[in-house]
Amino acid sequence: MYGLIEALKAKVDSDGEQVAREMAYYPHVLGSPELREYTSAKLKEDRNIDVDPDGIVLTAGSGESIALLIQAITDPGDVVLTEQFVYGGTLNQLRKFKADVVGAPIDDKGLIPEALEETIKKLTAEGRKPKWLYTIPEHQNPTGSTLPDSRRREILDIAHRYGMPIMEDECYIDLRFDGEAQSAFRELDDSGIVMHVASFSKLIAPGLRMGYFVASQEVTERALSFKHGSGPNQFAAYAITGYLKENLHKHRDTFNPILKEKKEAMQRGLEDHFSGTGATWSNPQGGCYTWLELPEGKDISAIRDEVFDAGVGYLAGINFAPNGDGQNMARLCFAFETPEKNYDGIALLAQLFRKHGVM
Amino acid sequence: MYGLIEALKAKVDSDGEQVAREMAYYPHVLGSPELREYTSAKLKEDRNIDVDPDGIVLTAGSGESIALLIQAITDPGDVVLTEQFVYGGTLNQLRKFKADVVGAPIDDKGLIPEALEETIKKLTAEGRKPKWLYTIPEHQNPTGSTLPDSRRREILDIAHRYGMPIMEDECYIDLRFDGEAQSAFRELDDSGIVMHVASFSKLIAPGLRMGYFVASQEVTERALSFKHGSGPNQFAAYAITGYLKENLHKHRDTFNPILKEKKEAMQRGLEDHFSGTGATWSNPQGGCYTWLELPEGKDISAIRDEVFDAGVGYLAGINFAPNGDGQNMARLCFAFETPEKNYDGIALLAQLFRKHGVM
Numbered sequence: 001m002y003g004l005i006e007a008l009k010a011k012v013d014s015d016g017e018q019v020a021r022e023m024a025y026y027p028h029v030l031g032s033p034e035l036r037e038y039t040s041a042k043l044k045e046d047r048n049i050d051v052d053p054d055g056i057v058l059t060a061g062s063g064e065s066i067a068l069l070i071q072a073i074t075d076p077g078d079v080v081l082t083e084q085f086v087y088g089g090t091l092n093q094l095r096k097f098k099a100d101v102v103g104a105p106i107d108d109k110g111l112i113p114e115a116l117e118e119t120i121k122k123l124t125a126e127g128r129k130p131k132w133l134y135t136i137p138e139h140q141n142p143t144g145s146t147l148p149d150s151r152r153r154e155i156l157d158i159a160h161r162y163g164m165p166i167m168e169d170e171c172y173i174d175l176r177f178d179g180e181a182q183s184a185f186r187e188l189d190d191s192g193i194v195m196h197v198a199s200f201s202k203l204i205a206p207g208l209r210m211g212y213f214v215a216s217q218e219v220t221e222r223a224l225s226f227k228h229g230s231g232p233n234q235f236a237a238y239a240i241t242g243y244l245k246e247n248l249h250k251h252r253d254t255f256n257p258i259l260k261e262k263k264e265a266m267q268r269g270l271e272d273h274f275s276g277t278g279a280t281w282s283n284p285q286g287g288c289y290t291w292l293e294l295p296e297g298k299d300i301s302a303i304r305d306e307v308f309d310a311g312v313g314y315l316a317g318i319n320f321a322p323n324g325d326g327q328n329m330a331r332l333c334f335a336f337e338t339p340e341k342n343y344d345g346i347a348l349l350a351q352l353f354r355k356h357g358v359m
Numbered sequence: 360m361y362g363l364i365e366a367l368k369a370k371v372d373s374d375g376e377q378v379a380r381e382m383a384y385y386p387h388v389l390g391s392p393e394l395r396e397y398t399s400a401k402l403k404e405d406r407n408i409d410v411d412p413d414g415i416v417l418t419a420g421s422g423e424s425i426a427l428l429i430q431a432i433t434d435p436g437d438v439v440l441t442e443q444f445v446y447g448g449t450l451n452q453l454r455k456f457k458a459d460v461v462g463a464p465i466d467d468k469g470l471i472p473e474a475l476e477e478t479i480k481k482l483t484a485e486g487r488k489p490k491w492l493y494t495i496p497e498h499q500n501p502t503g504s505t506l507p508d509s510r511r512r513e514i515l516d517i518a519h520r521y522g523m524p525i526m527e528d529e530c531y532i533d534l535r536f537d538g539e540a541q542s543a544f545r546e547l548d549d550s551g552i553v554m555h556v557a558s559f560s561k562l563i564a565p566g567l568r569m570g571y572f573v574a575s576q577e578v579t580e581r582a583l584s585f586k587h588g589s590g591p592n593q594f595a596a597y598a599i600t601g602y603l604k605e606n607l608h609k610h611r612d613t614f615n616p617i618l619k620e621k622k623e624a625m626q627r628g629l630e631d632h633f634s635g636t637g638a639t640w641s642n643p644q645g646g647c648y649t650w651l652e653l654p655e656g657k658d659i660s661a662i663r664d665e666v667f668d669a670g671v672g673y674l675a676g677i678n679f680a681p682n683g684d685g686q687n688m689a690r691l692c693f694a695f696e697t698p699e700k701n702y703d704g705i706a707l708l709a710q711l712f713r714k715h716g717v718m
Contacts, residue, residue: 001367001371001375001378001379001382002368002371004594005364005367005368005371008360008364008367009361009364012360012361012364016360019360020360022566023360023564023565023566023567024564024565024566024695025565025566026420026565026566026568027565027566027568060419060587060588060591060592061385061588061589063587063588063589064587064588067587067588068587089588093587096584205382205383205594206382206383206384206385207381207382207383207384207385207386207592207593207594208382208592208593208594209385209386209588209589209591209592209593225455228419228422228423228426228427228452228587229419229420229422229423229426229448229568230420230422230568232419232568232592233419233566233567233568233591233592233594233595234566234567234568235363235564235566235567235592235594235595235598236592236594236595239594336383
């Protein structure tokens with residue numbers, strides 16, 4: 001927070017008149033021009049994506065981006081594909097706007113191109129041709145998977161053949177602590193079929209509510225028509241722009257290794273306390289979540305509240321399941337607690353699962 | 360801005376852990392608890408309105424409040440009443456959500472209760488019974504009028520008799536420099552029929568995007584169901600709460616006299632350059648706008664762009680007119696420029712109006 005405050009102060013010190021003038025008006029509908037300029041440069045440097053500052057729409061978190069884009073491209077009843085398990089916030093938004101959400105099969109690397117195409121064919125044969133695909137290709141929420149480049153290319157090929165736009169949500173892209181980032185769908189394809197969503201909130205602090213999207217001009221205009229007002233908070237935009245210009249690399253270099261330690265402690269806990277039980281779990285290269293899967297038939301959604309009251313929180317798989325499955329699965333968050341608490345929490349979780357007879 | 364930054368810093372200095380914890384999560388859907396607590400106390404002190412902090416919904420500016428409430432209580436085709444001339448932002452929102460907007464007659468004090476009832480009767484006879492009423496009772500945008508208490512009571516009586524909820528927009532309430540504030544509709548009536556909207560953006564800086572509404576539980580729940588995500592920017596909320604707790608009175612005592620000088624300079628300009636031309640103008644007790652009316656038949660909307668290019672900006676009356684009238688009227692903003700520029704601008708405006716043959 002002090003970093004953000006210092007950035008704000010430096011901005012007022014150097015551009016006081018501009019700040020006073022800008023703050024006296026509503027923010028630009030696309031959001032702060034300076035932050036869009038910074039975002040354009042960041043997208044080029046980090047993701048090799050070419051987009052003008054005026055092609056970027058800043059929003060109150062990536063959540064607003066997703067909500068606007070859903071409204072822009074979805075009519076009630078439209079079939080929307082997602083990963084088999086998908087971020088609950090997006091699932092709720094899709095349902096709110098009356099999409100018919102179908103989860104496509106995944107494995108530990110995310111969407112499976114062949115299975116995706118099968119799903120499209122099957123739905124189309126039923127008269128439910130999918131309208132578009134939502135995916136979190138990197139550090140997926142809830143499973144933690146990263147989709148390999150080769151699969152992205154295959155999925156793009158499918159998308160073109162079936163006329164199915166892709167909304168990629170890169171909200172966790174800056175939280176990588178292992179391995180290599182894969183190419184964004186938007187880098188691999190700028191034909192207009194790909195909508196790219198990302199966030200500064202996840203990188204710095206969710207309370208900042210600052211995300212953005214990049215889409216074709218037509219989709220962008222439609223999305224903007226659903227906005228309730230002007231662009232997002234100009235005050236937060238000053239702080240974020242100033243802070244990231246000075247500190248992006250340092251910030252990632254400081255916090256991602258801490259995130260890695262937290263994840264590894266959770267992994268050690270899982271190895272020590274879940275090995276040999278039939279459970280499997282993901283080993284993410286970034287993000288906030290590990291996905292735990294117990295053998296089929298073990299219902300850990302039903303006992304979630306009792307386990308929570310006994311001291312370990314998780315979100316049951318069914319919360320992320322458009323198809324209603326996932327009773328034997330759970331999302332474990334490693335980002336908030338210390339490594340020690342992560343390890344001890346997993347030990348306690350194993351004990352509680354045994355007590356409740358699911359393990 | 361330095362005041363806001365100091366408030367932020369003081370907050371982190373004193374409650375660093377709480378700040379870190381809160382910023383790590385999405386803001387509460389109702390917005391910052393501390394700012395809602397402050398708002399509850401401010402509503403009591405300034406407006407004699409009793410409402411719990413949990414009855415207040417903070418939003419990204421009052422614009423989001425209005426958009427959410429419109430969606431909560433309006434179906435496409437519903438007739439919504441407003442003042443004969445009404446803030447363009449609300450008019451656009453109403454039209455976006457497909458309301459059938461009808462302006463009710465006004466005079467220099469705002470809505471005229473008898474004429475309002477006549478309008479309701481006439482519309483009802485046509486099968487277009489009004490669903491609800493939107494009004495800016497204090498420092499109306501665009502006309503600058505303040506609705507007297509007695510009229511508010513009569514309008515409330517009408518509202519009850521015709522089952523017509525009232526949305527009162529007090530976004531300019533803190534910008535009073537003359538006269539006495541009148542009672543809010545919400546003070547006079549807490550039966551649930553009144554929705555109360557206000558803003559911190561107008562008071563401090565529009566770039567802050569922080570407004571709020573108070574409504575019945577039923578309407579609030581419906582309005583929240585239309586939100587795109589979580590509550591408004593927590594970062595801005597810290598700054599606003601800290602700043603206003605220390606500085607509200609000083610802020611108003613400092614800036615409202617400046618606003619008054621600006622308005623008076625514009626009034627002098629109008630007296631010196633528009634007297635005897637048949638033009639009339641309002642003399643607001645607060646807010647940002649004076650309303651100028653030329654004799655019927657003089658079209659100042661058609662020449663607006665040429666006058667703007669020659670150096671004087673105004674918004675033509677038709678921009679505020681649900682009924683499509685107002686060609687001979689304009690909204691003049693006195694809040695942004697210095698008193699000198701306001702005076703000189705009016706002198707130039709008279710000259711340009713003469714040149715274009717409308718005066």
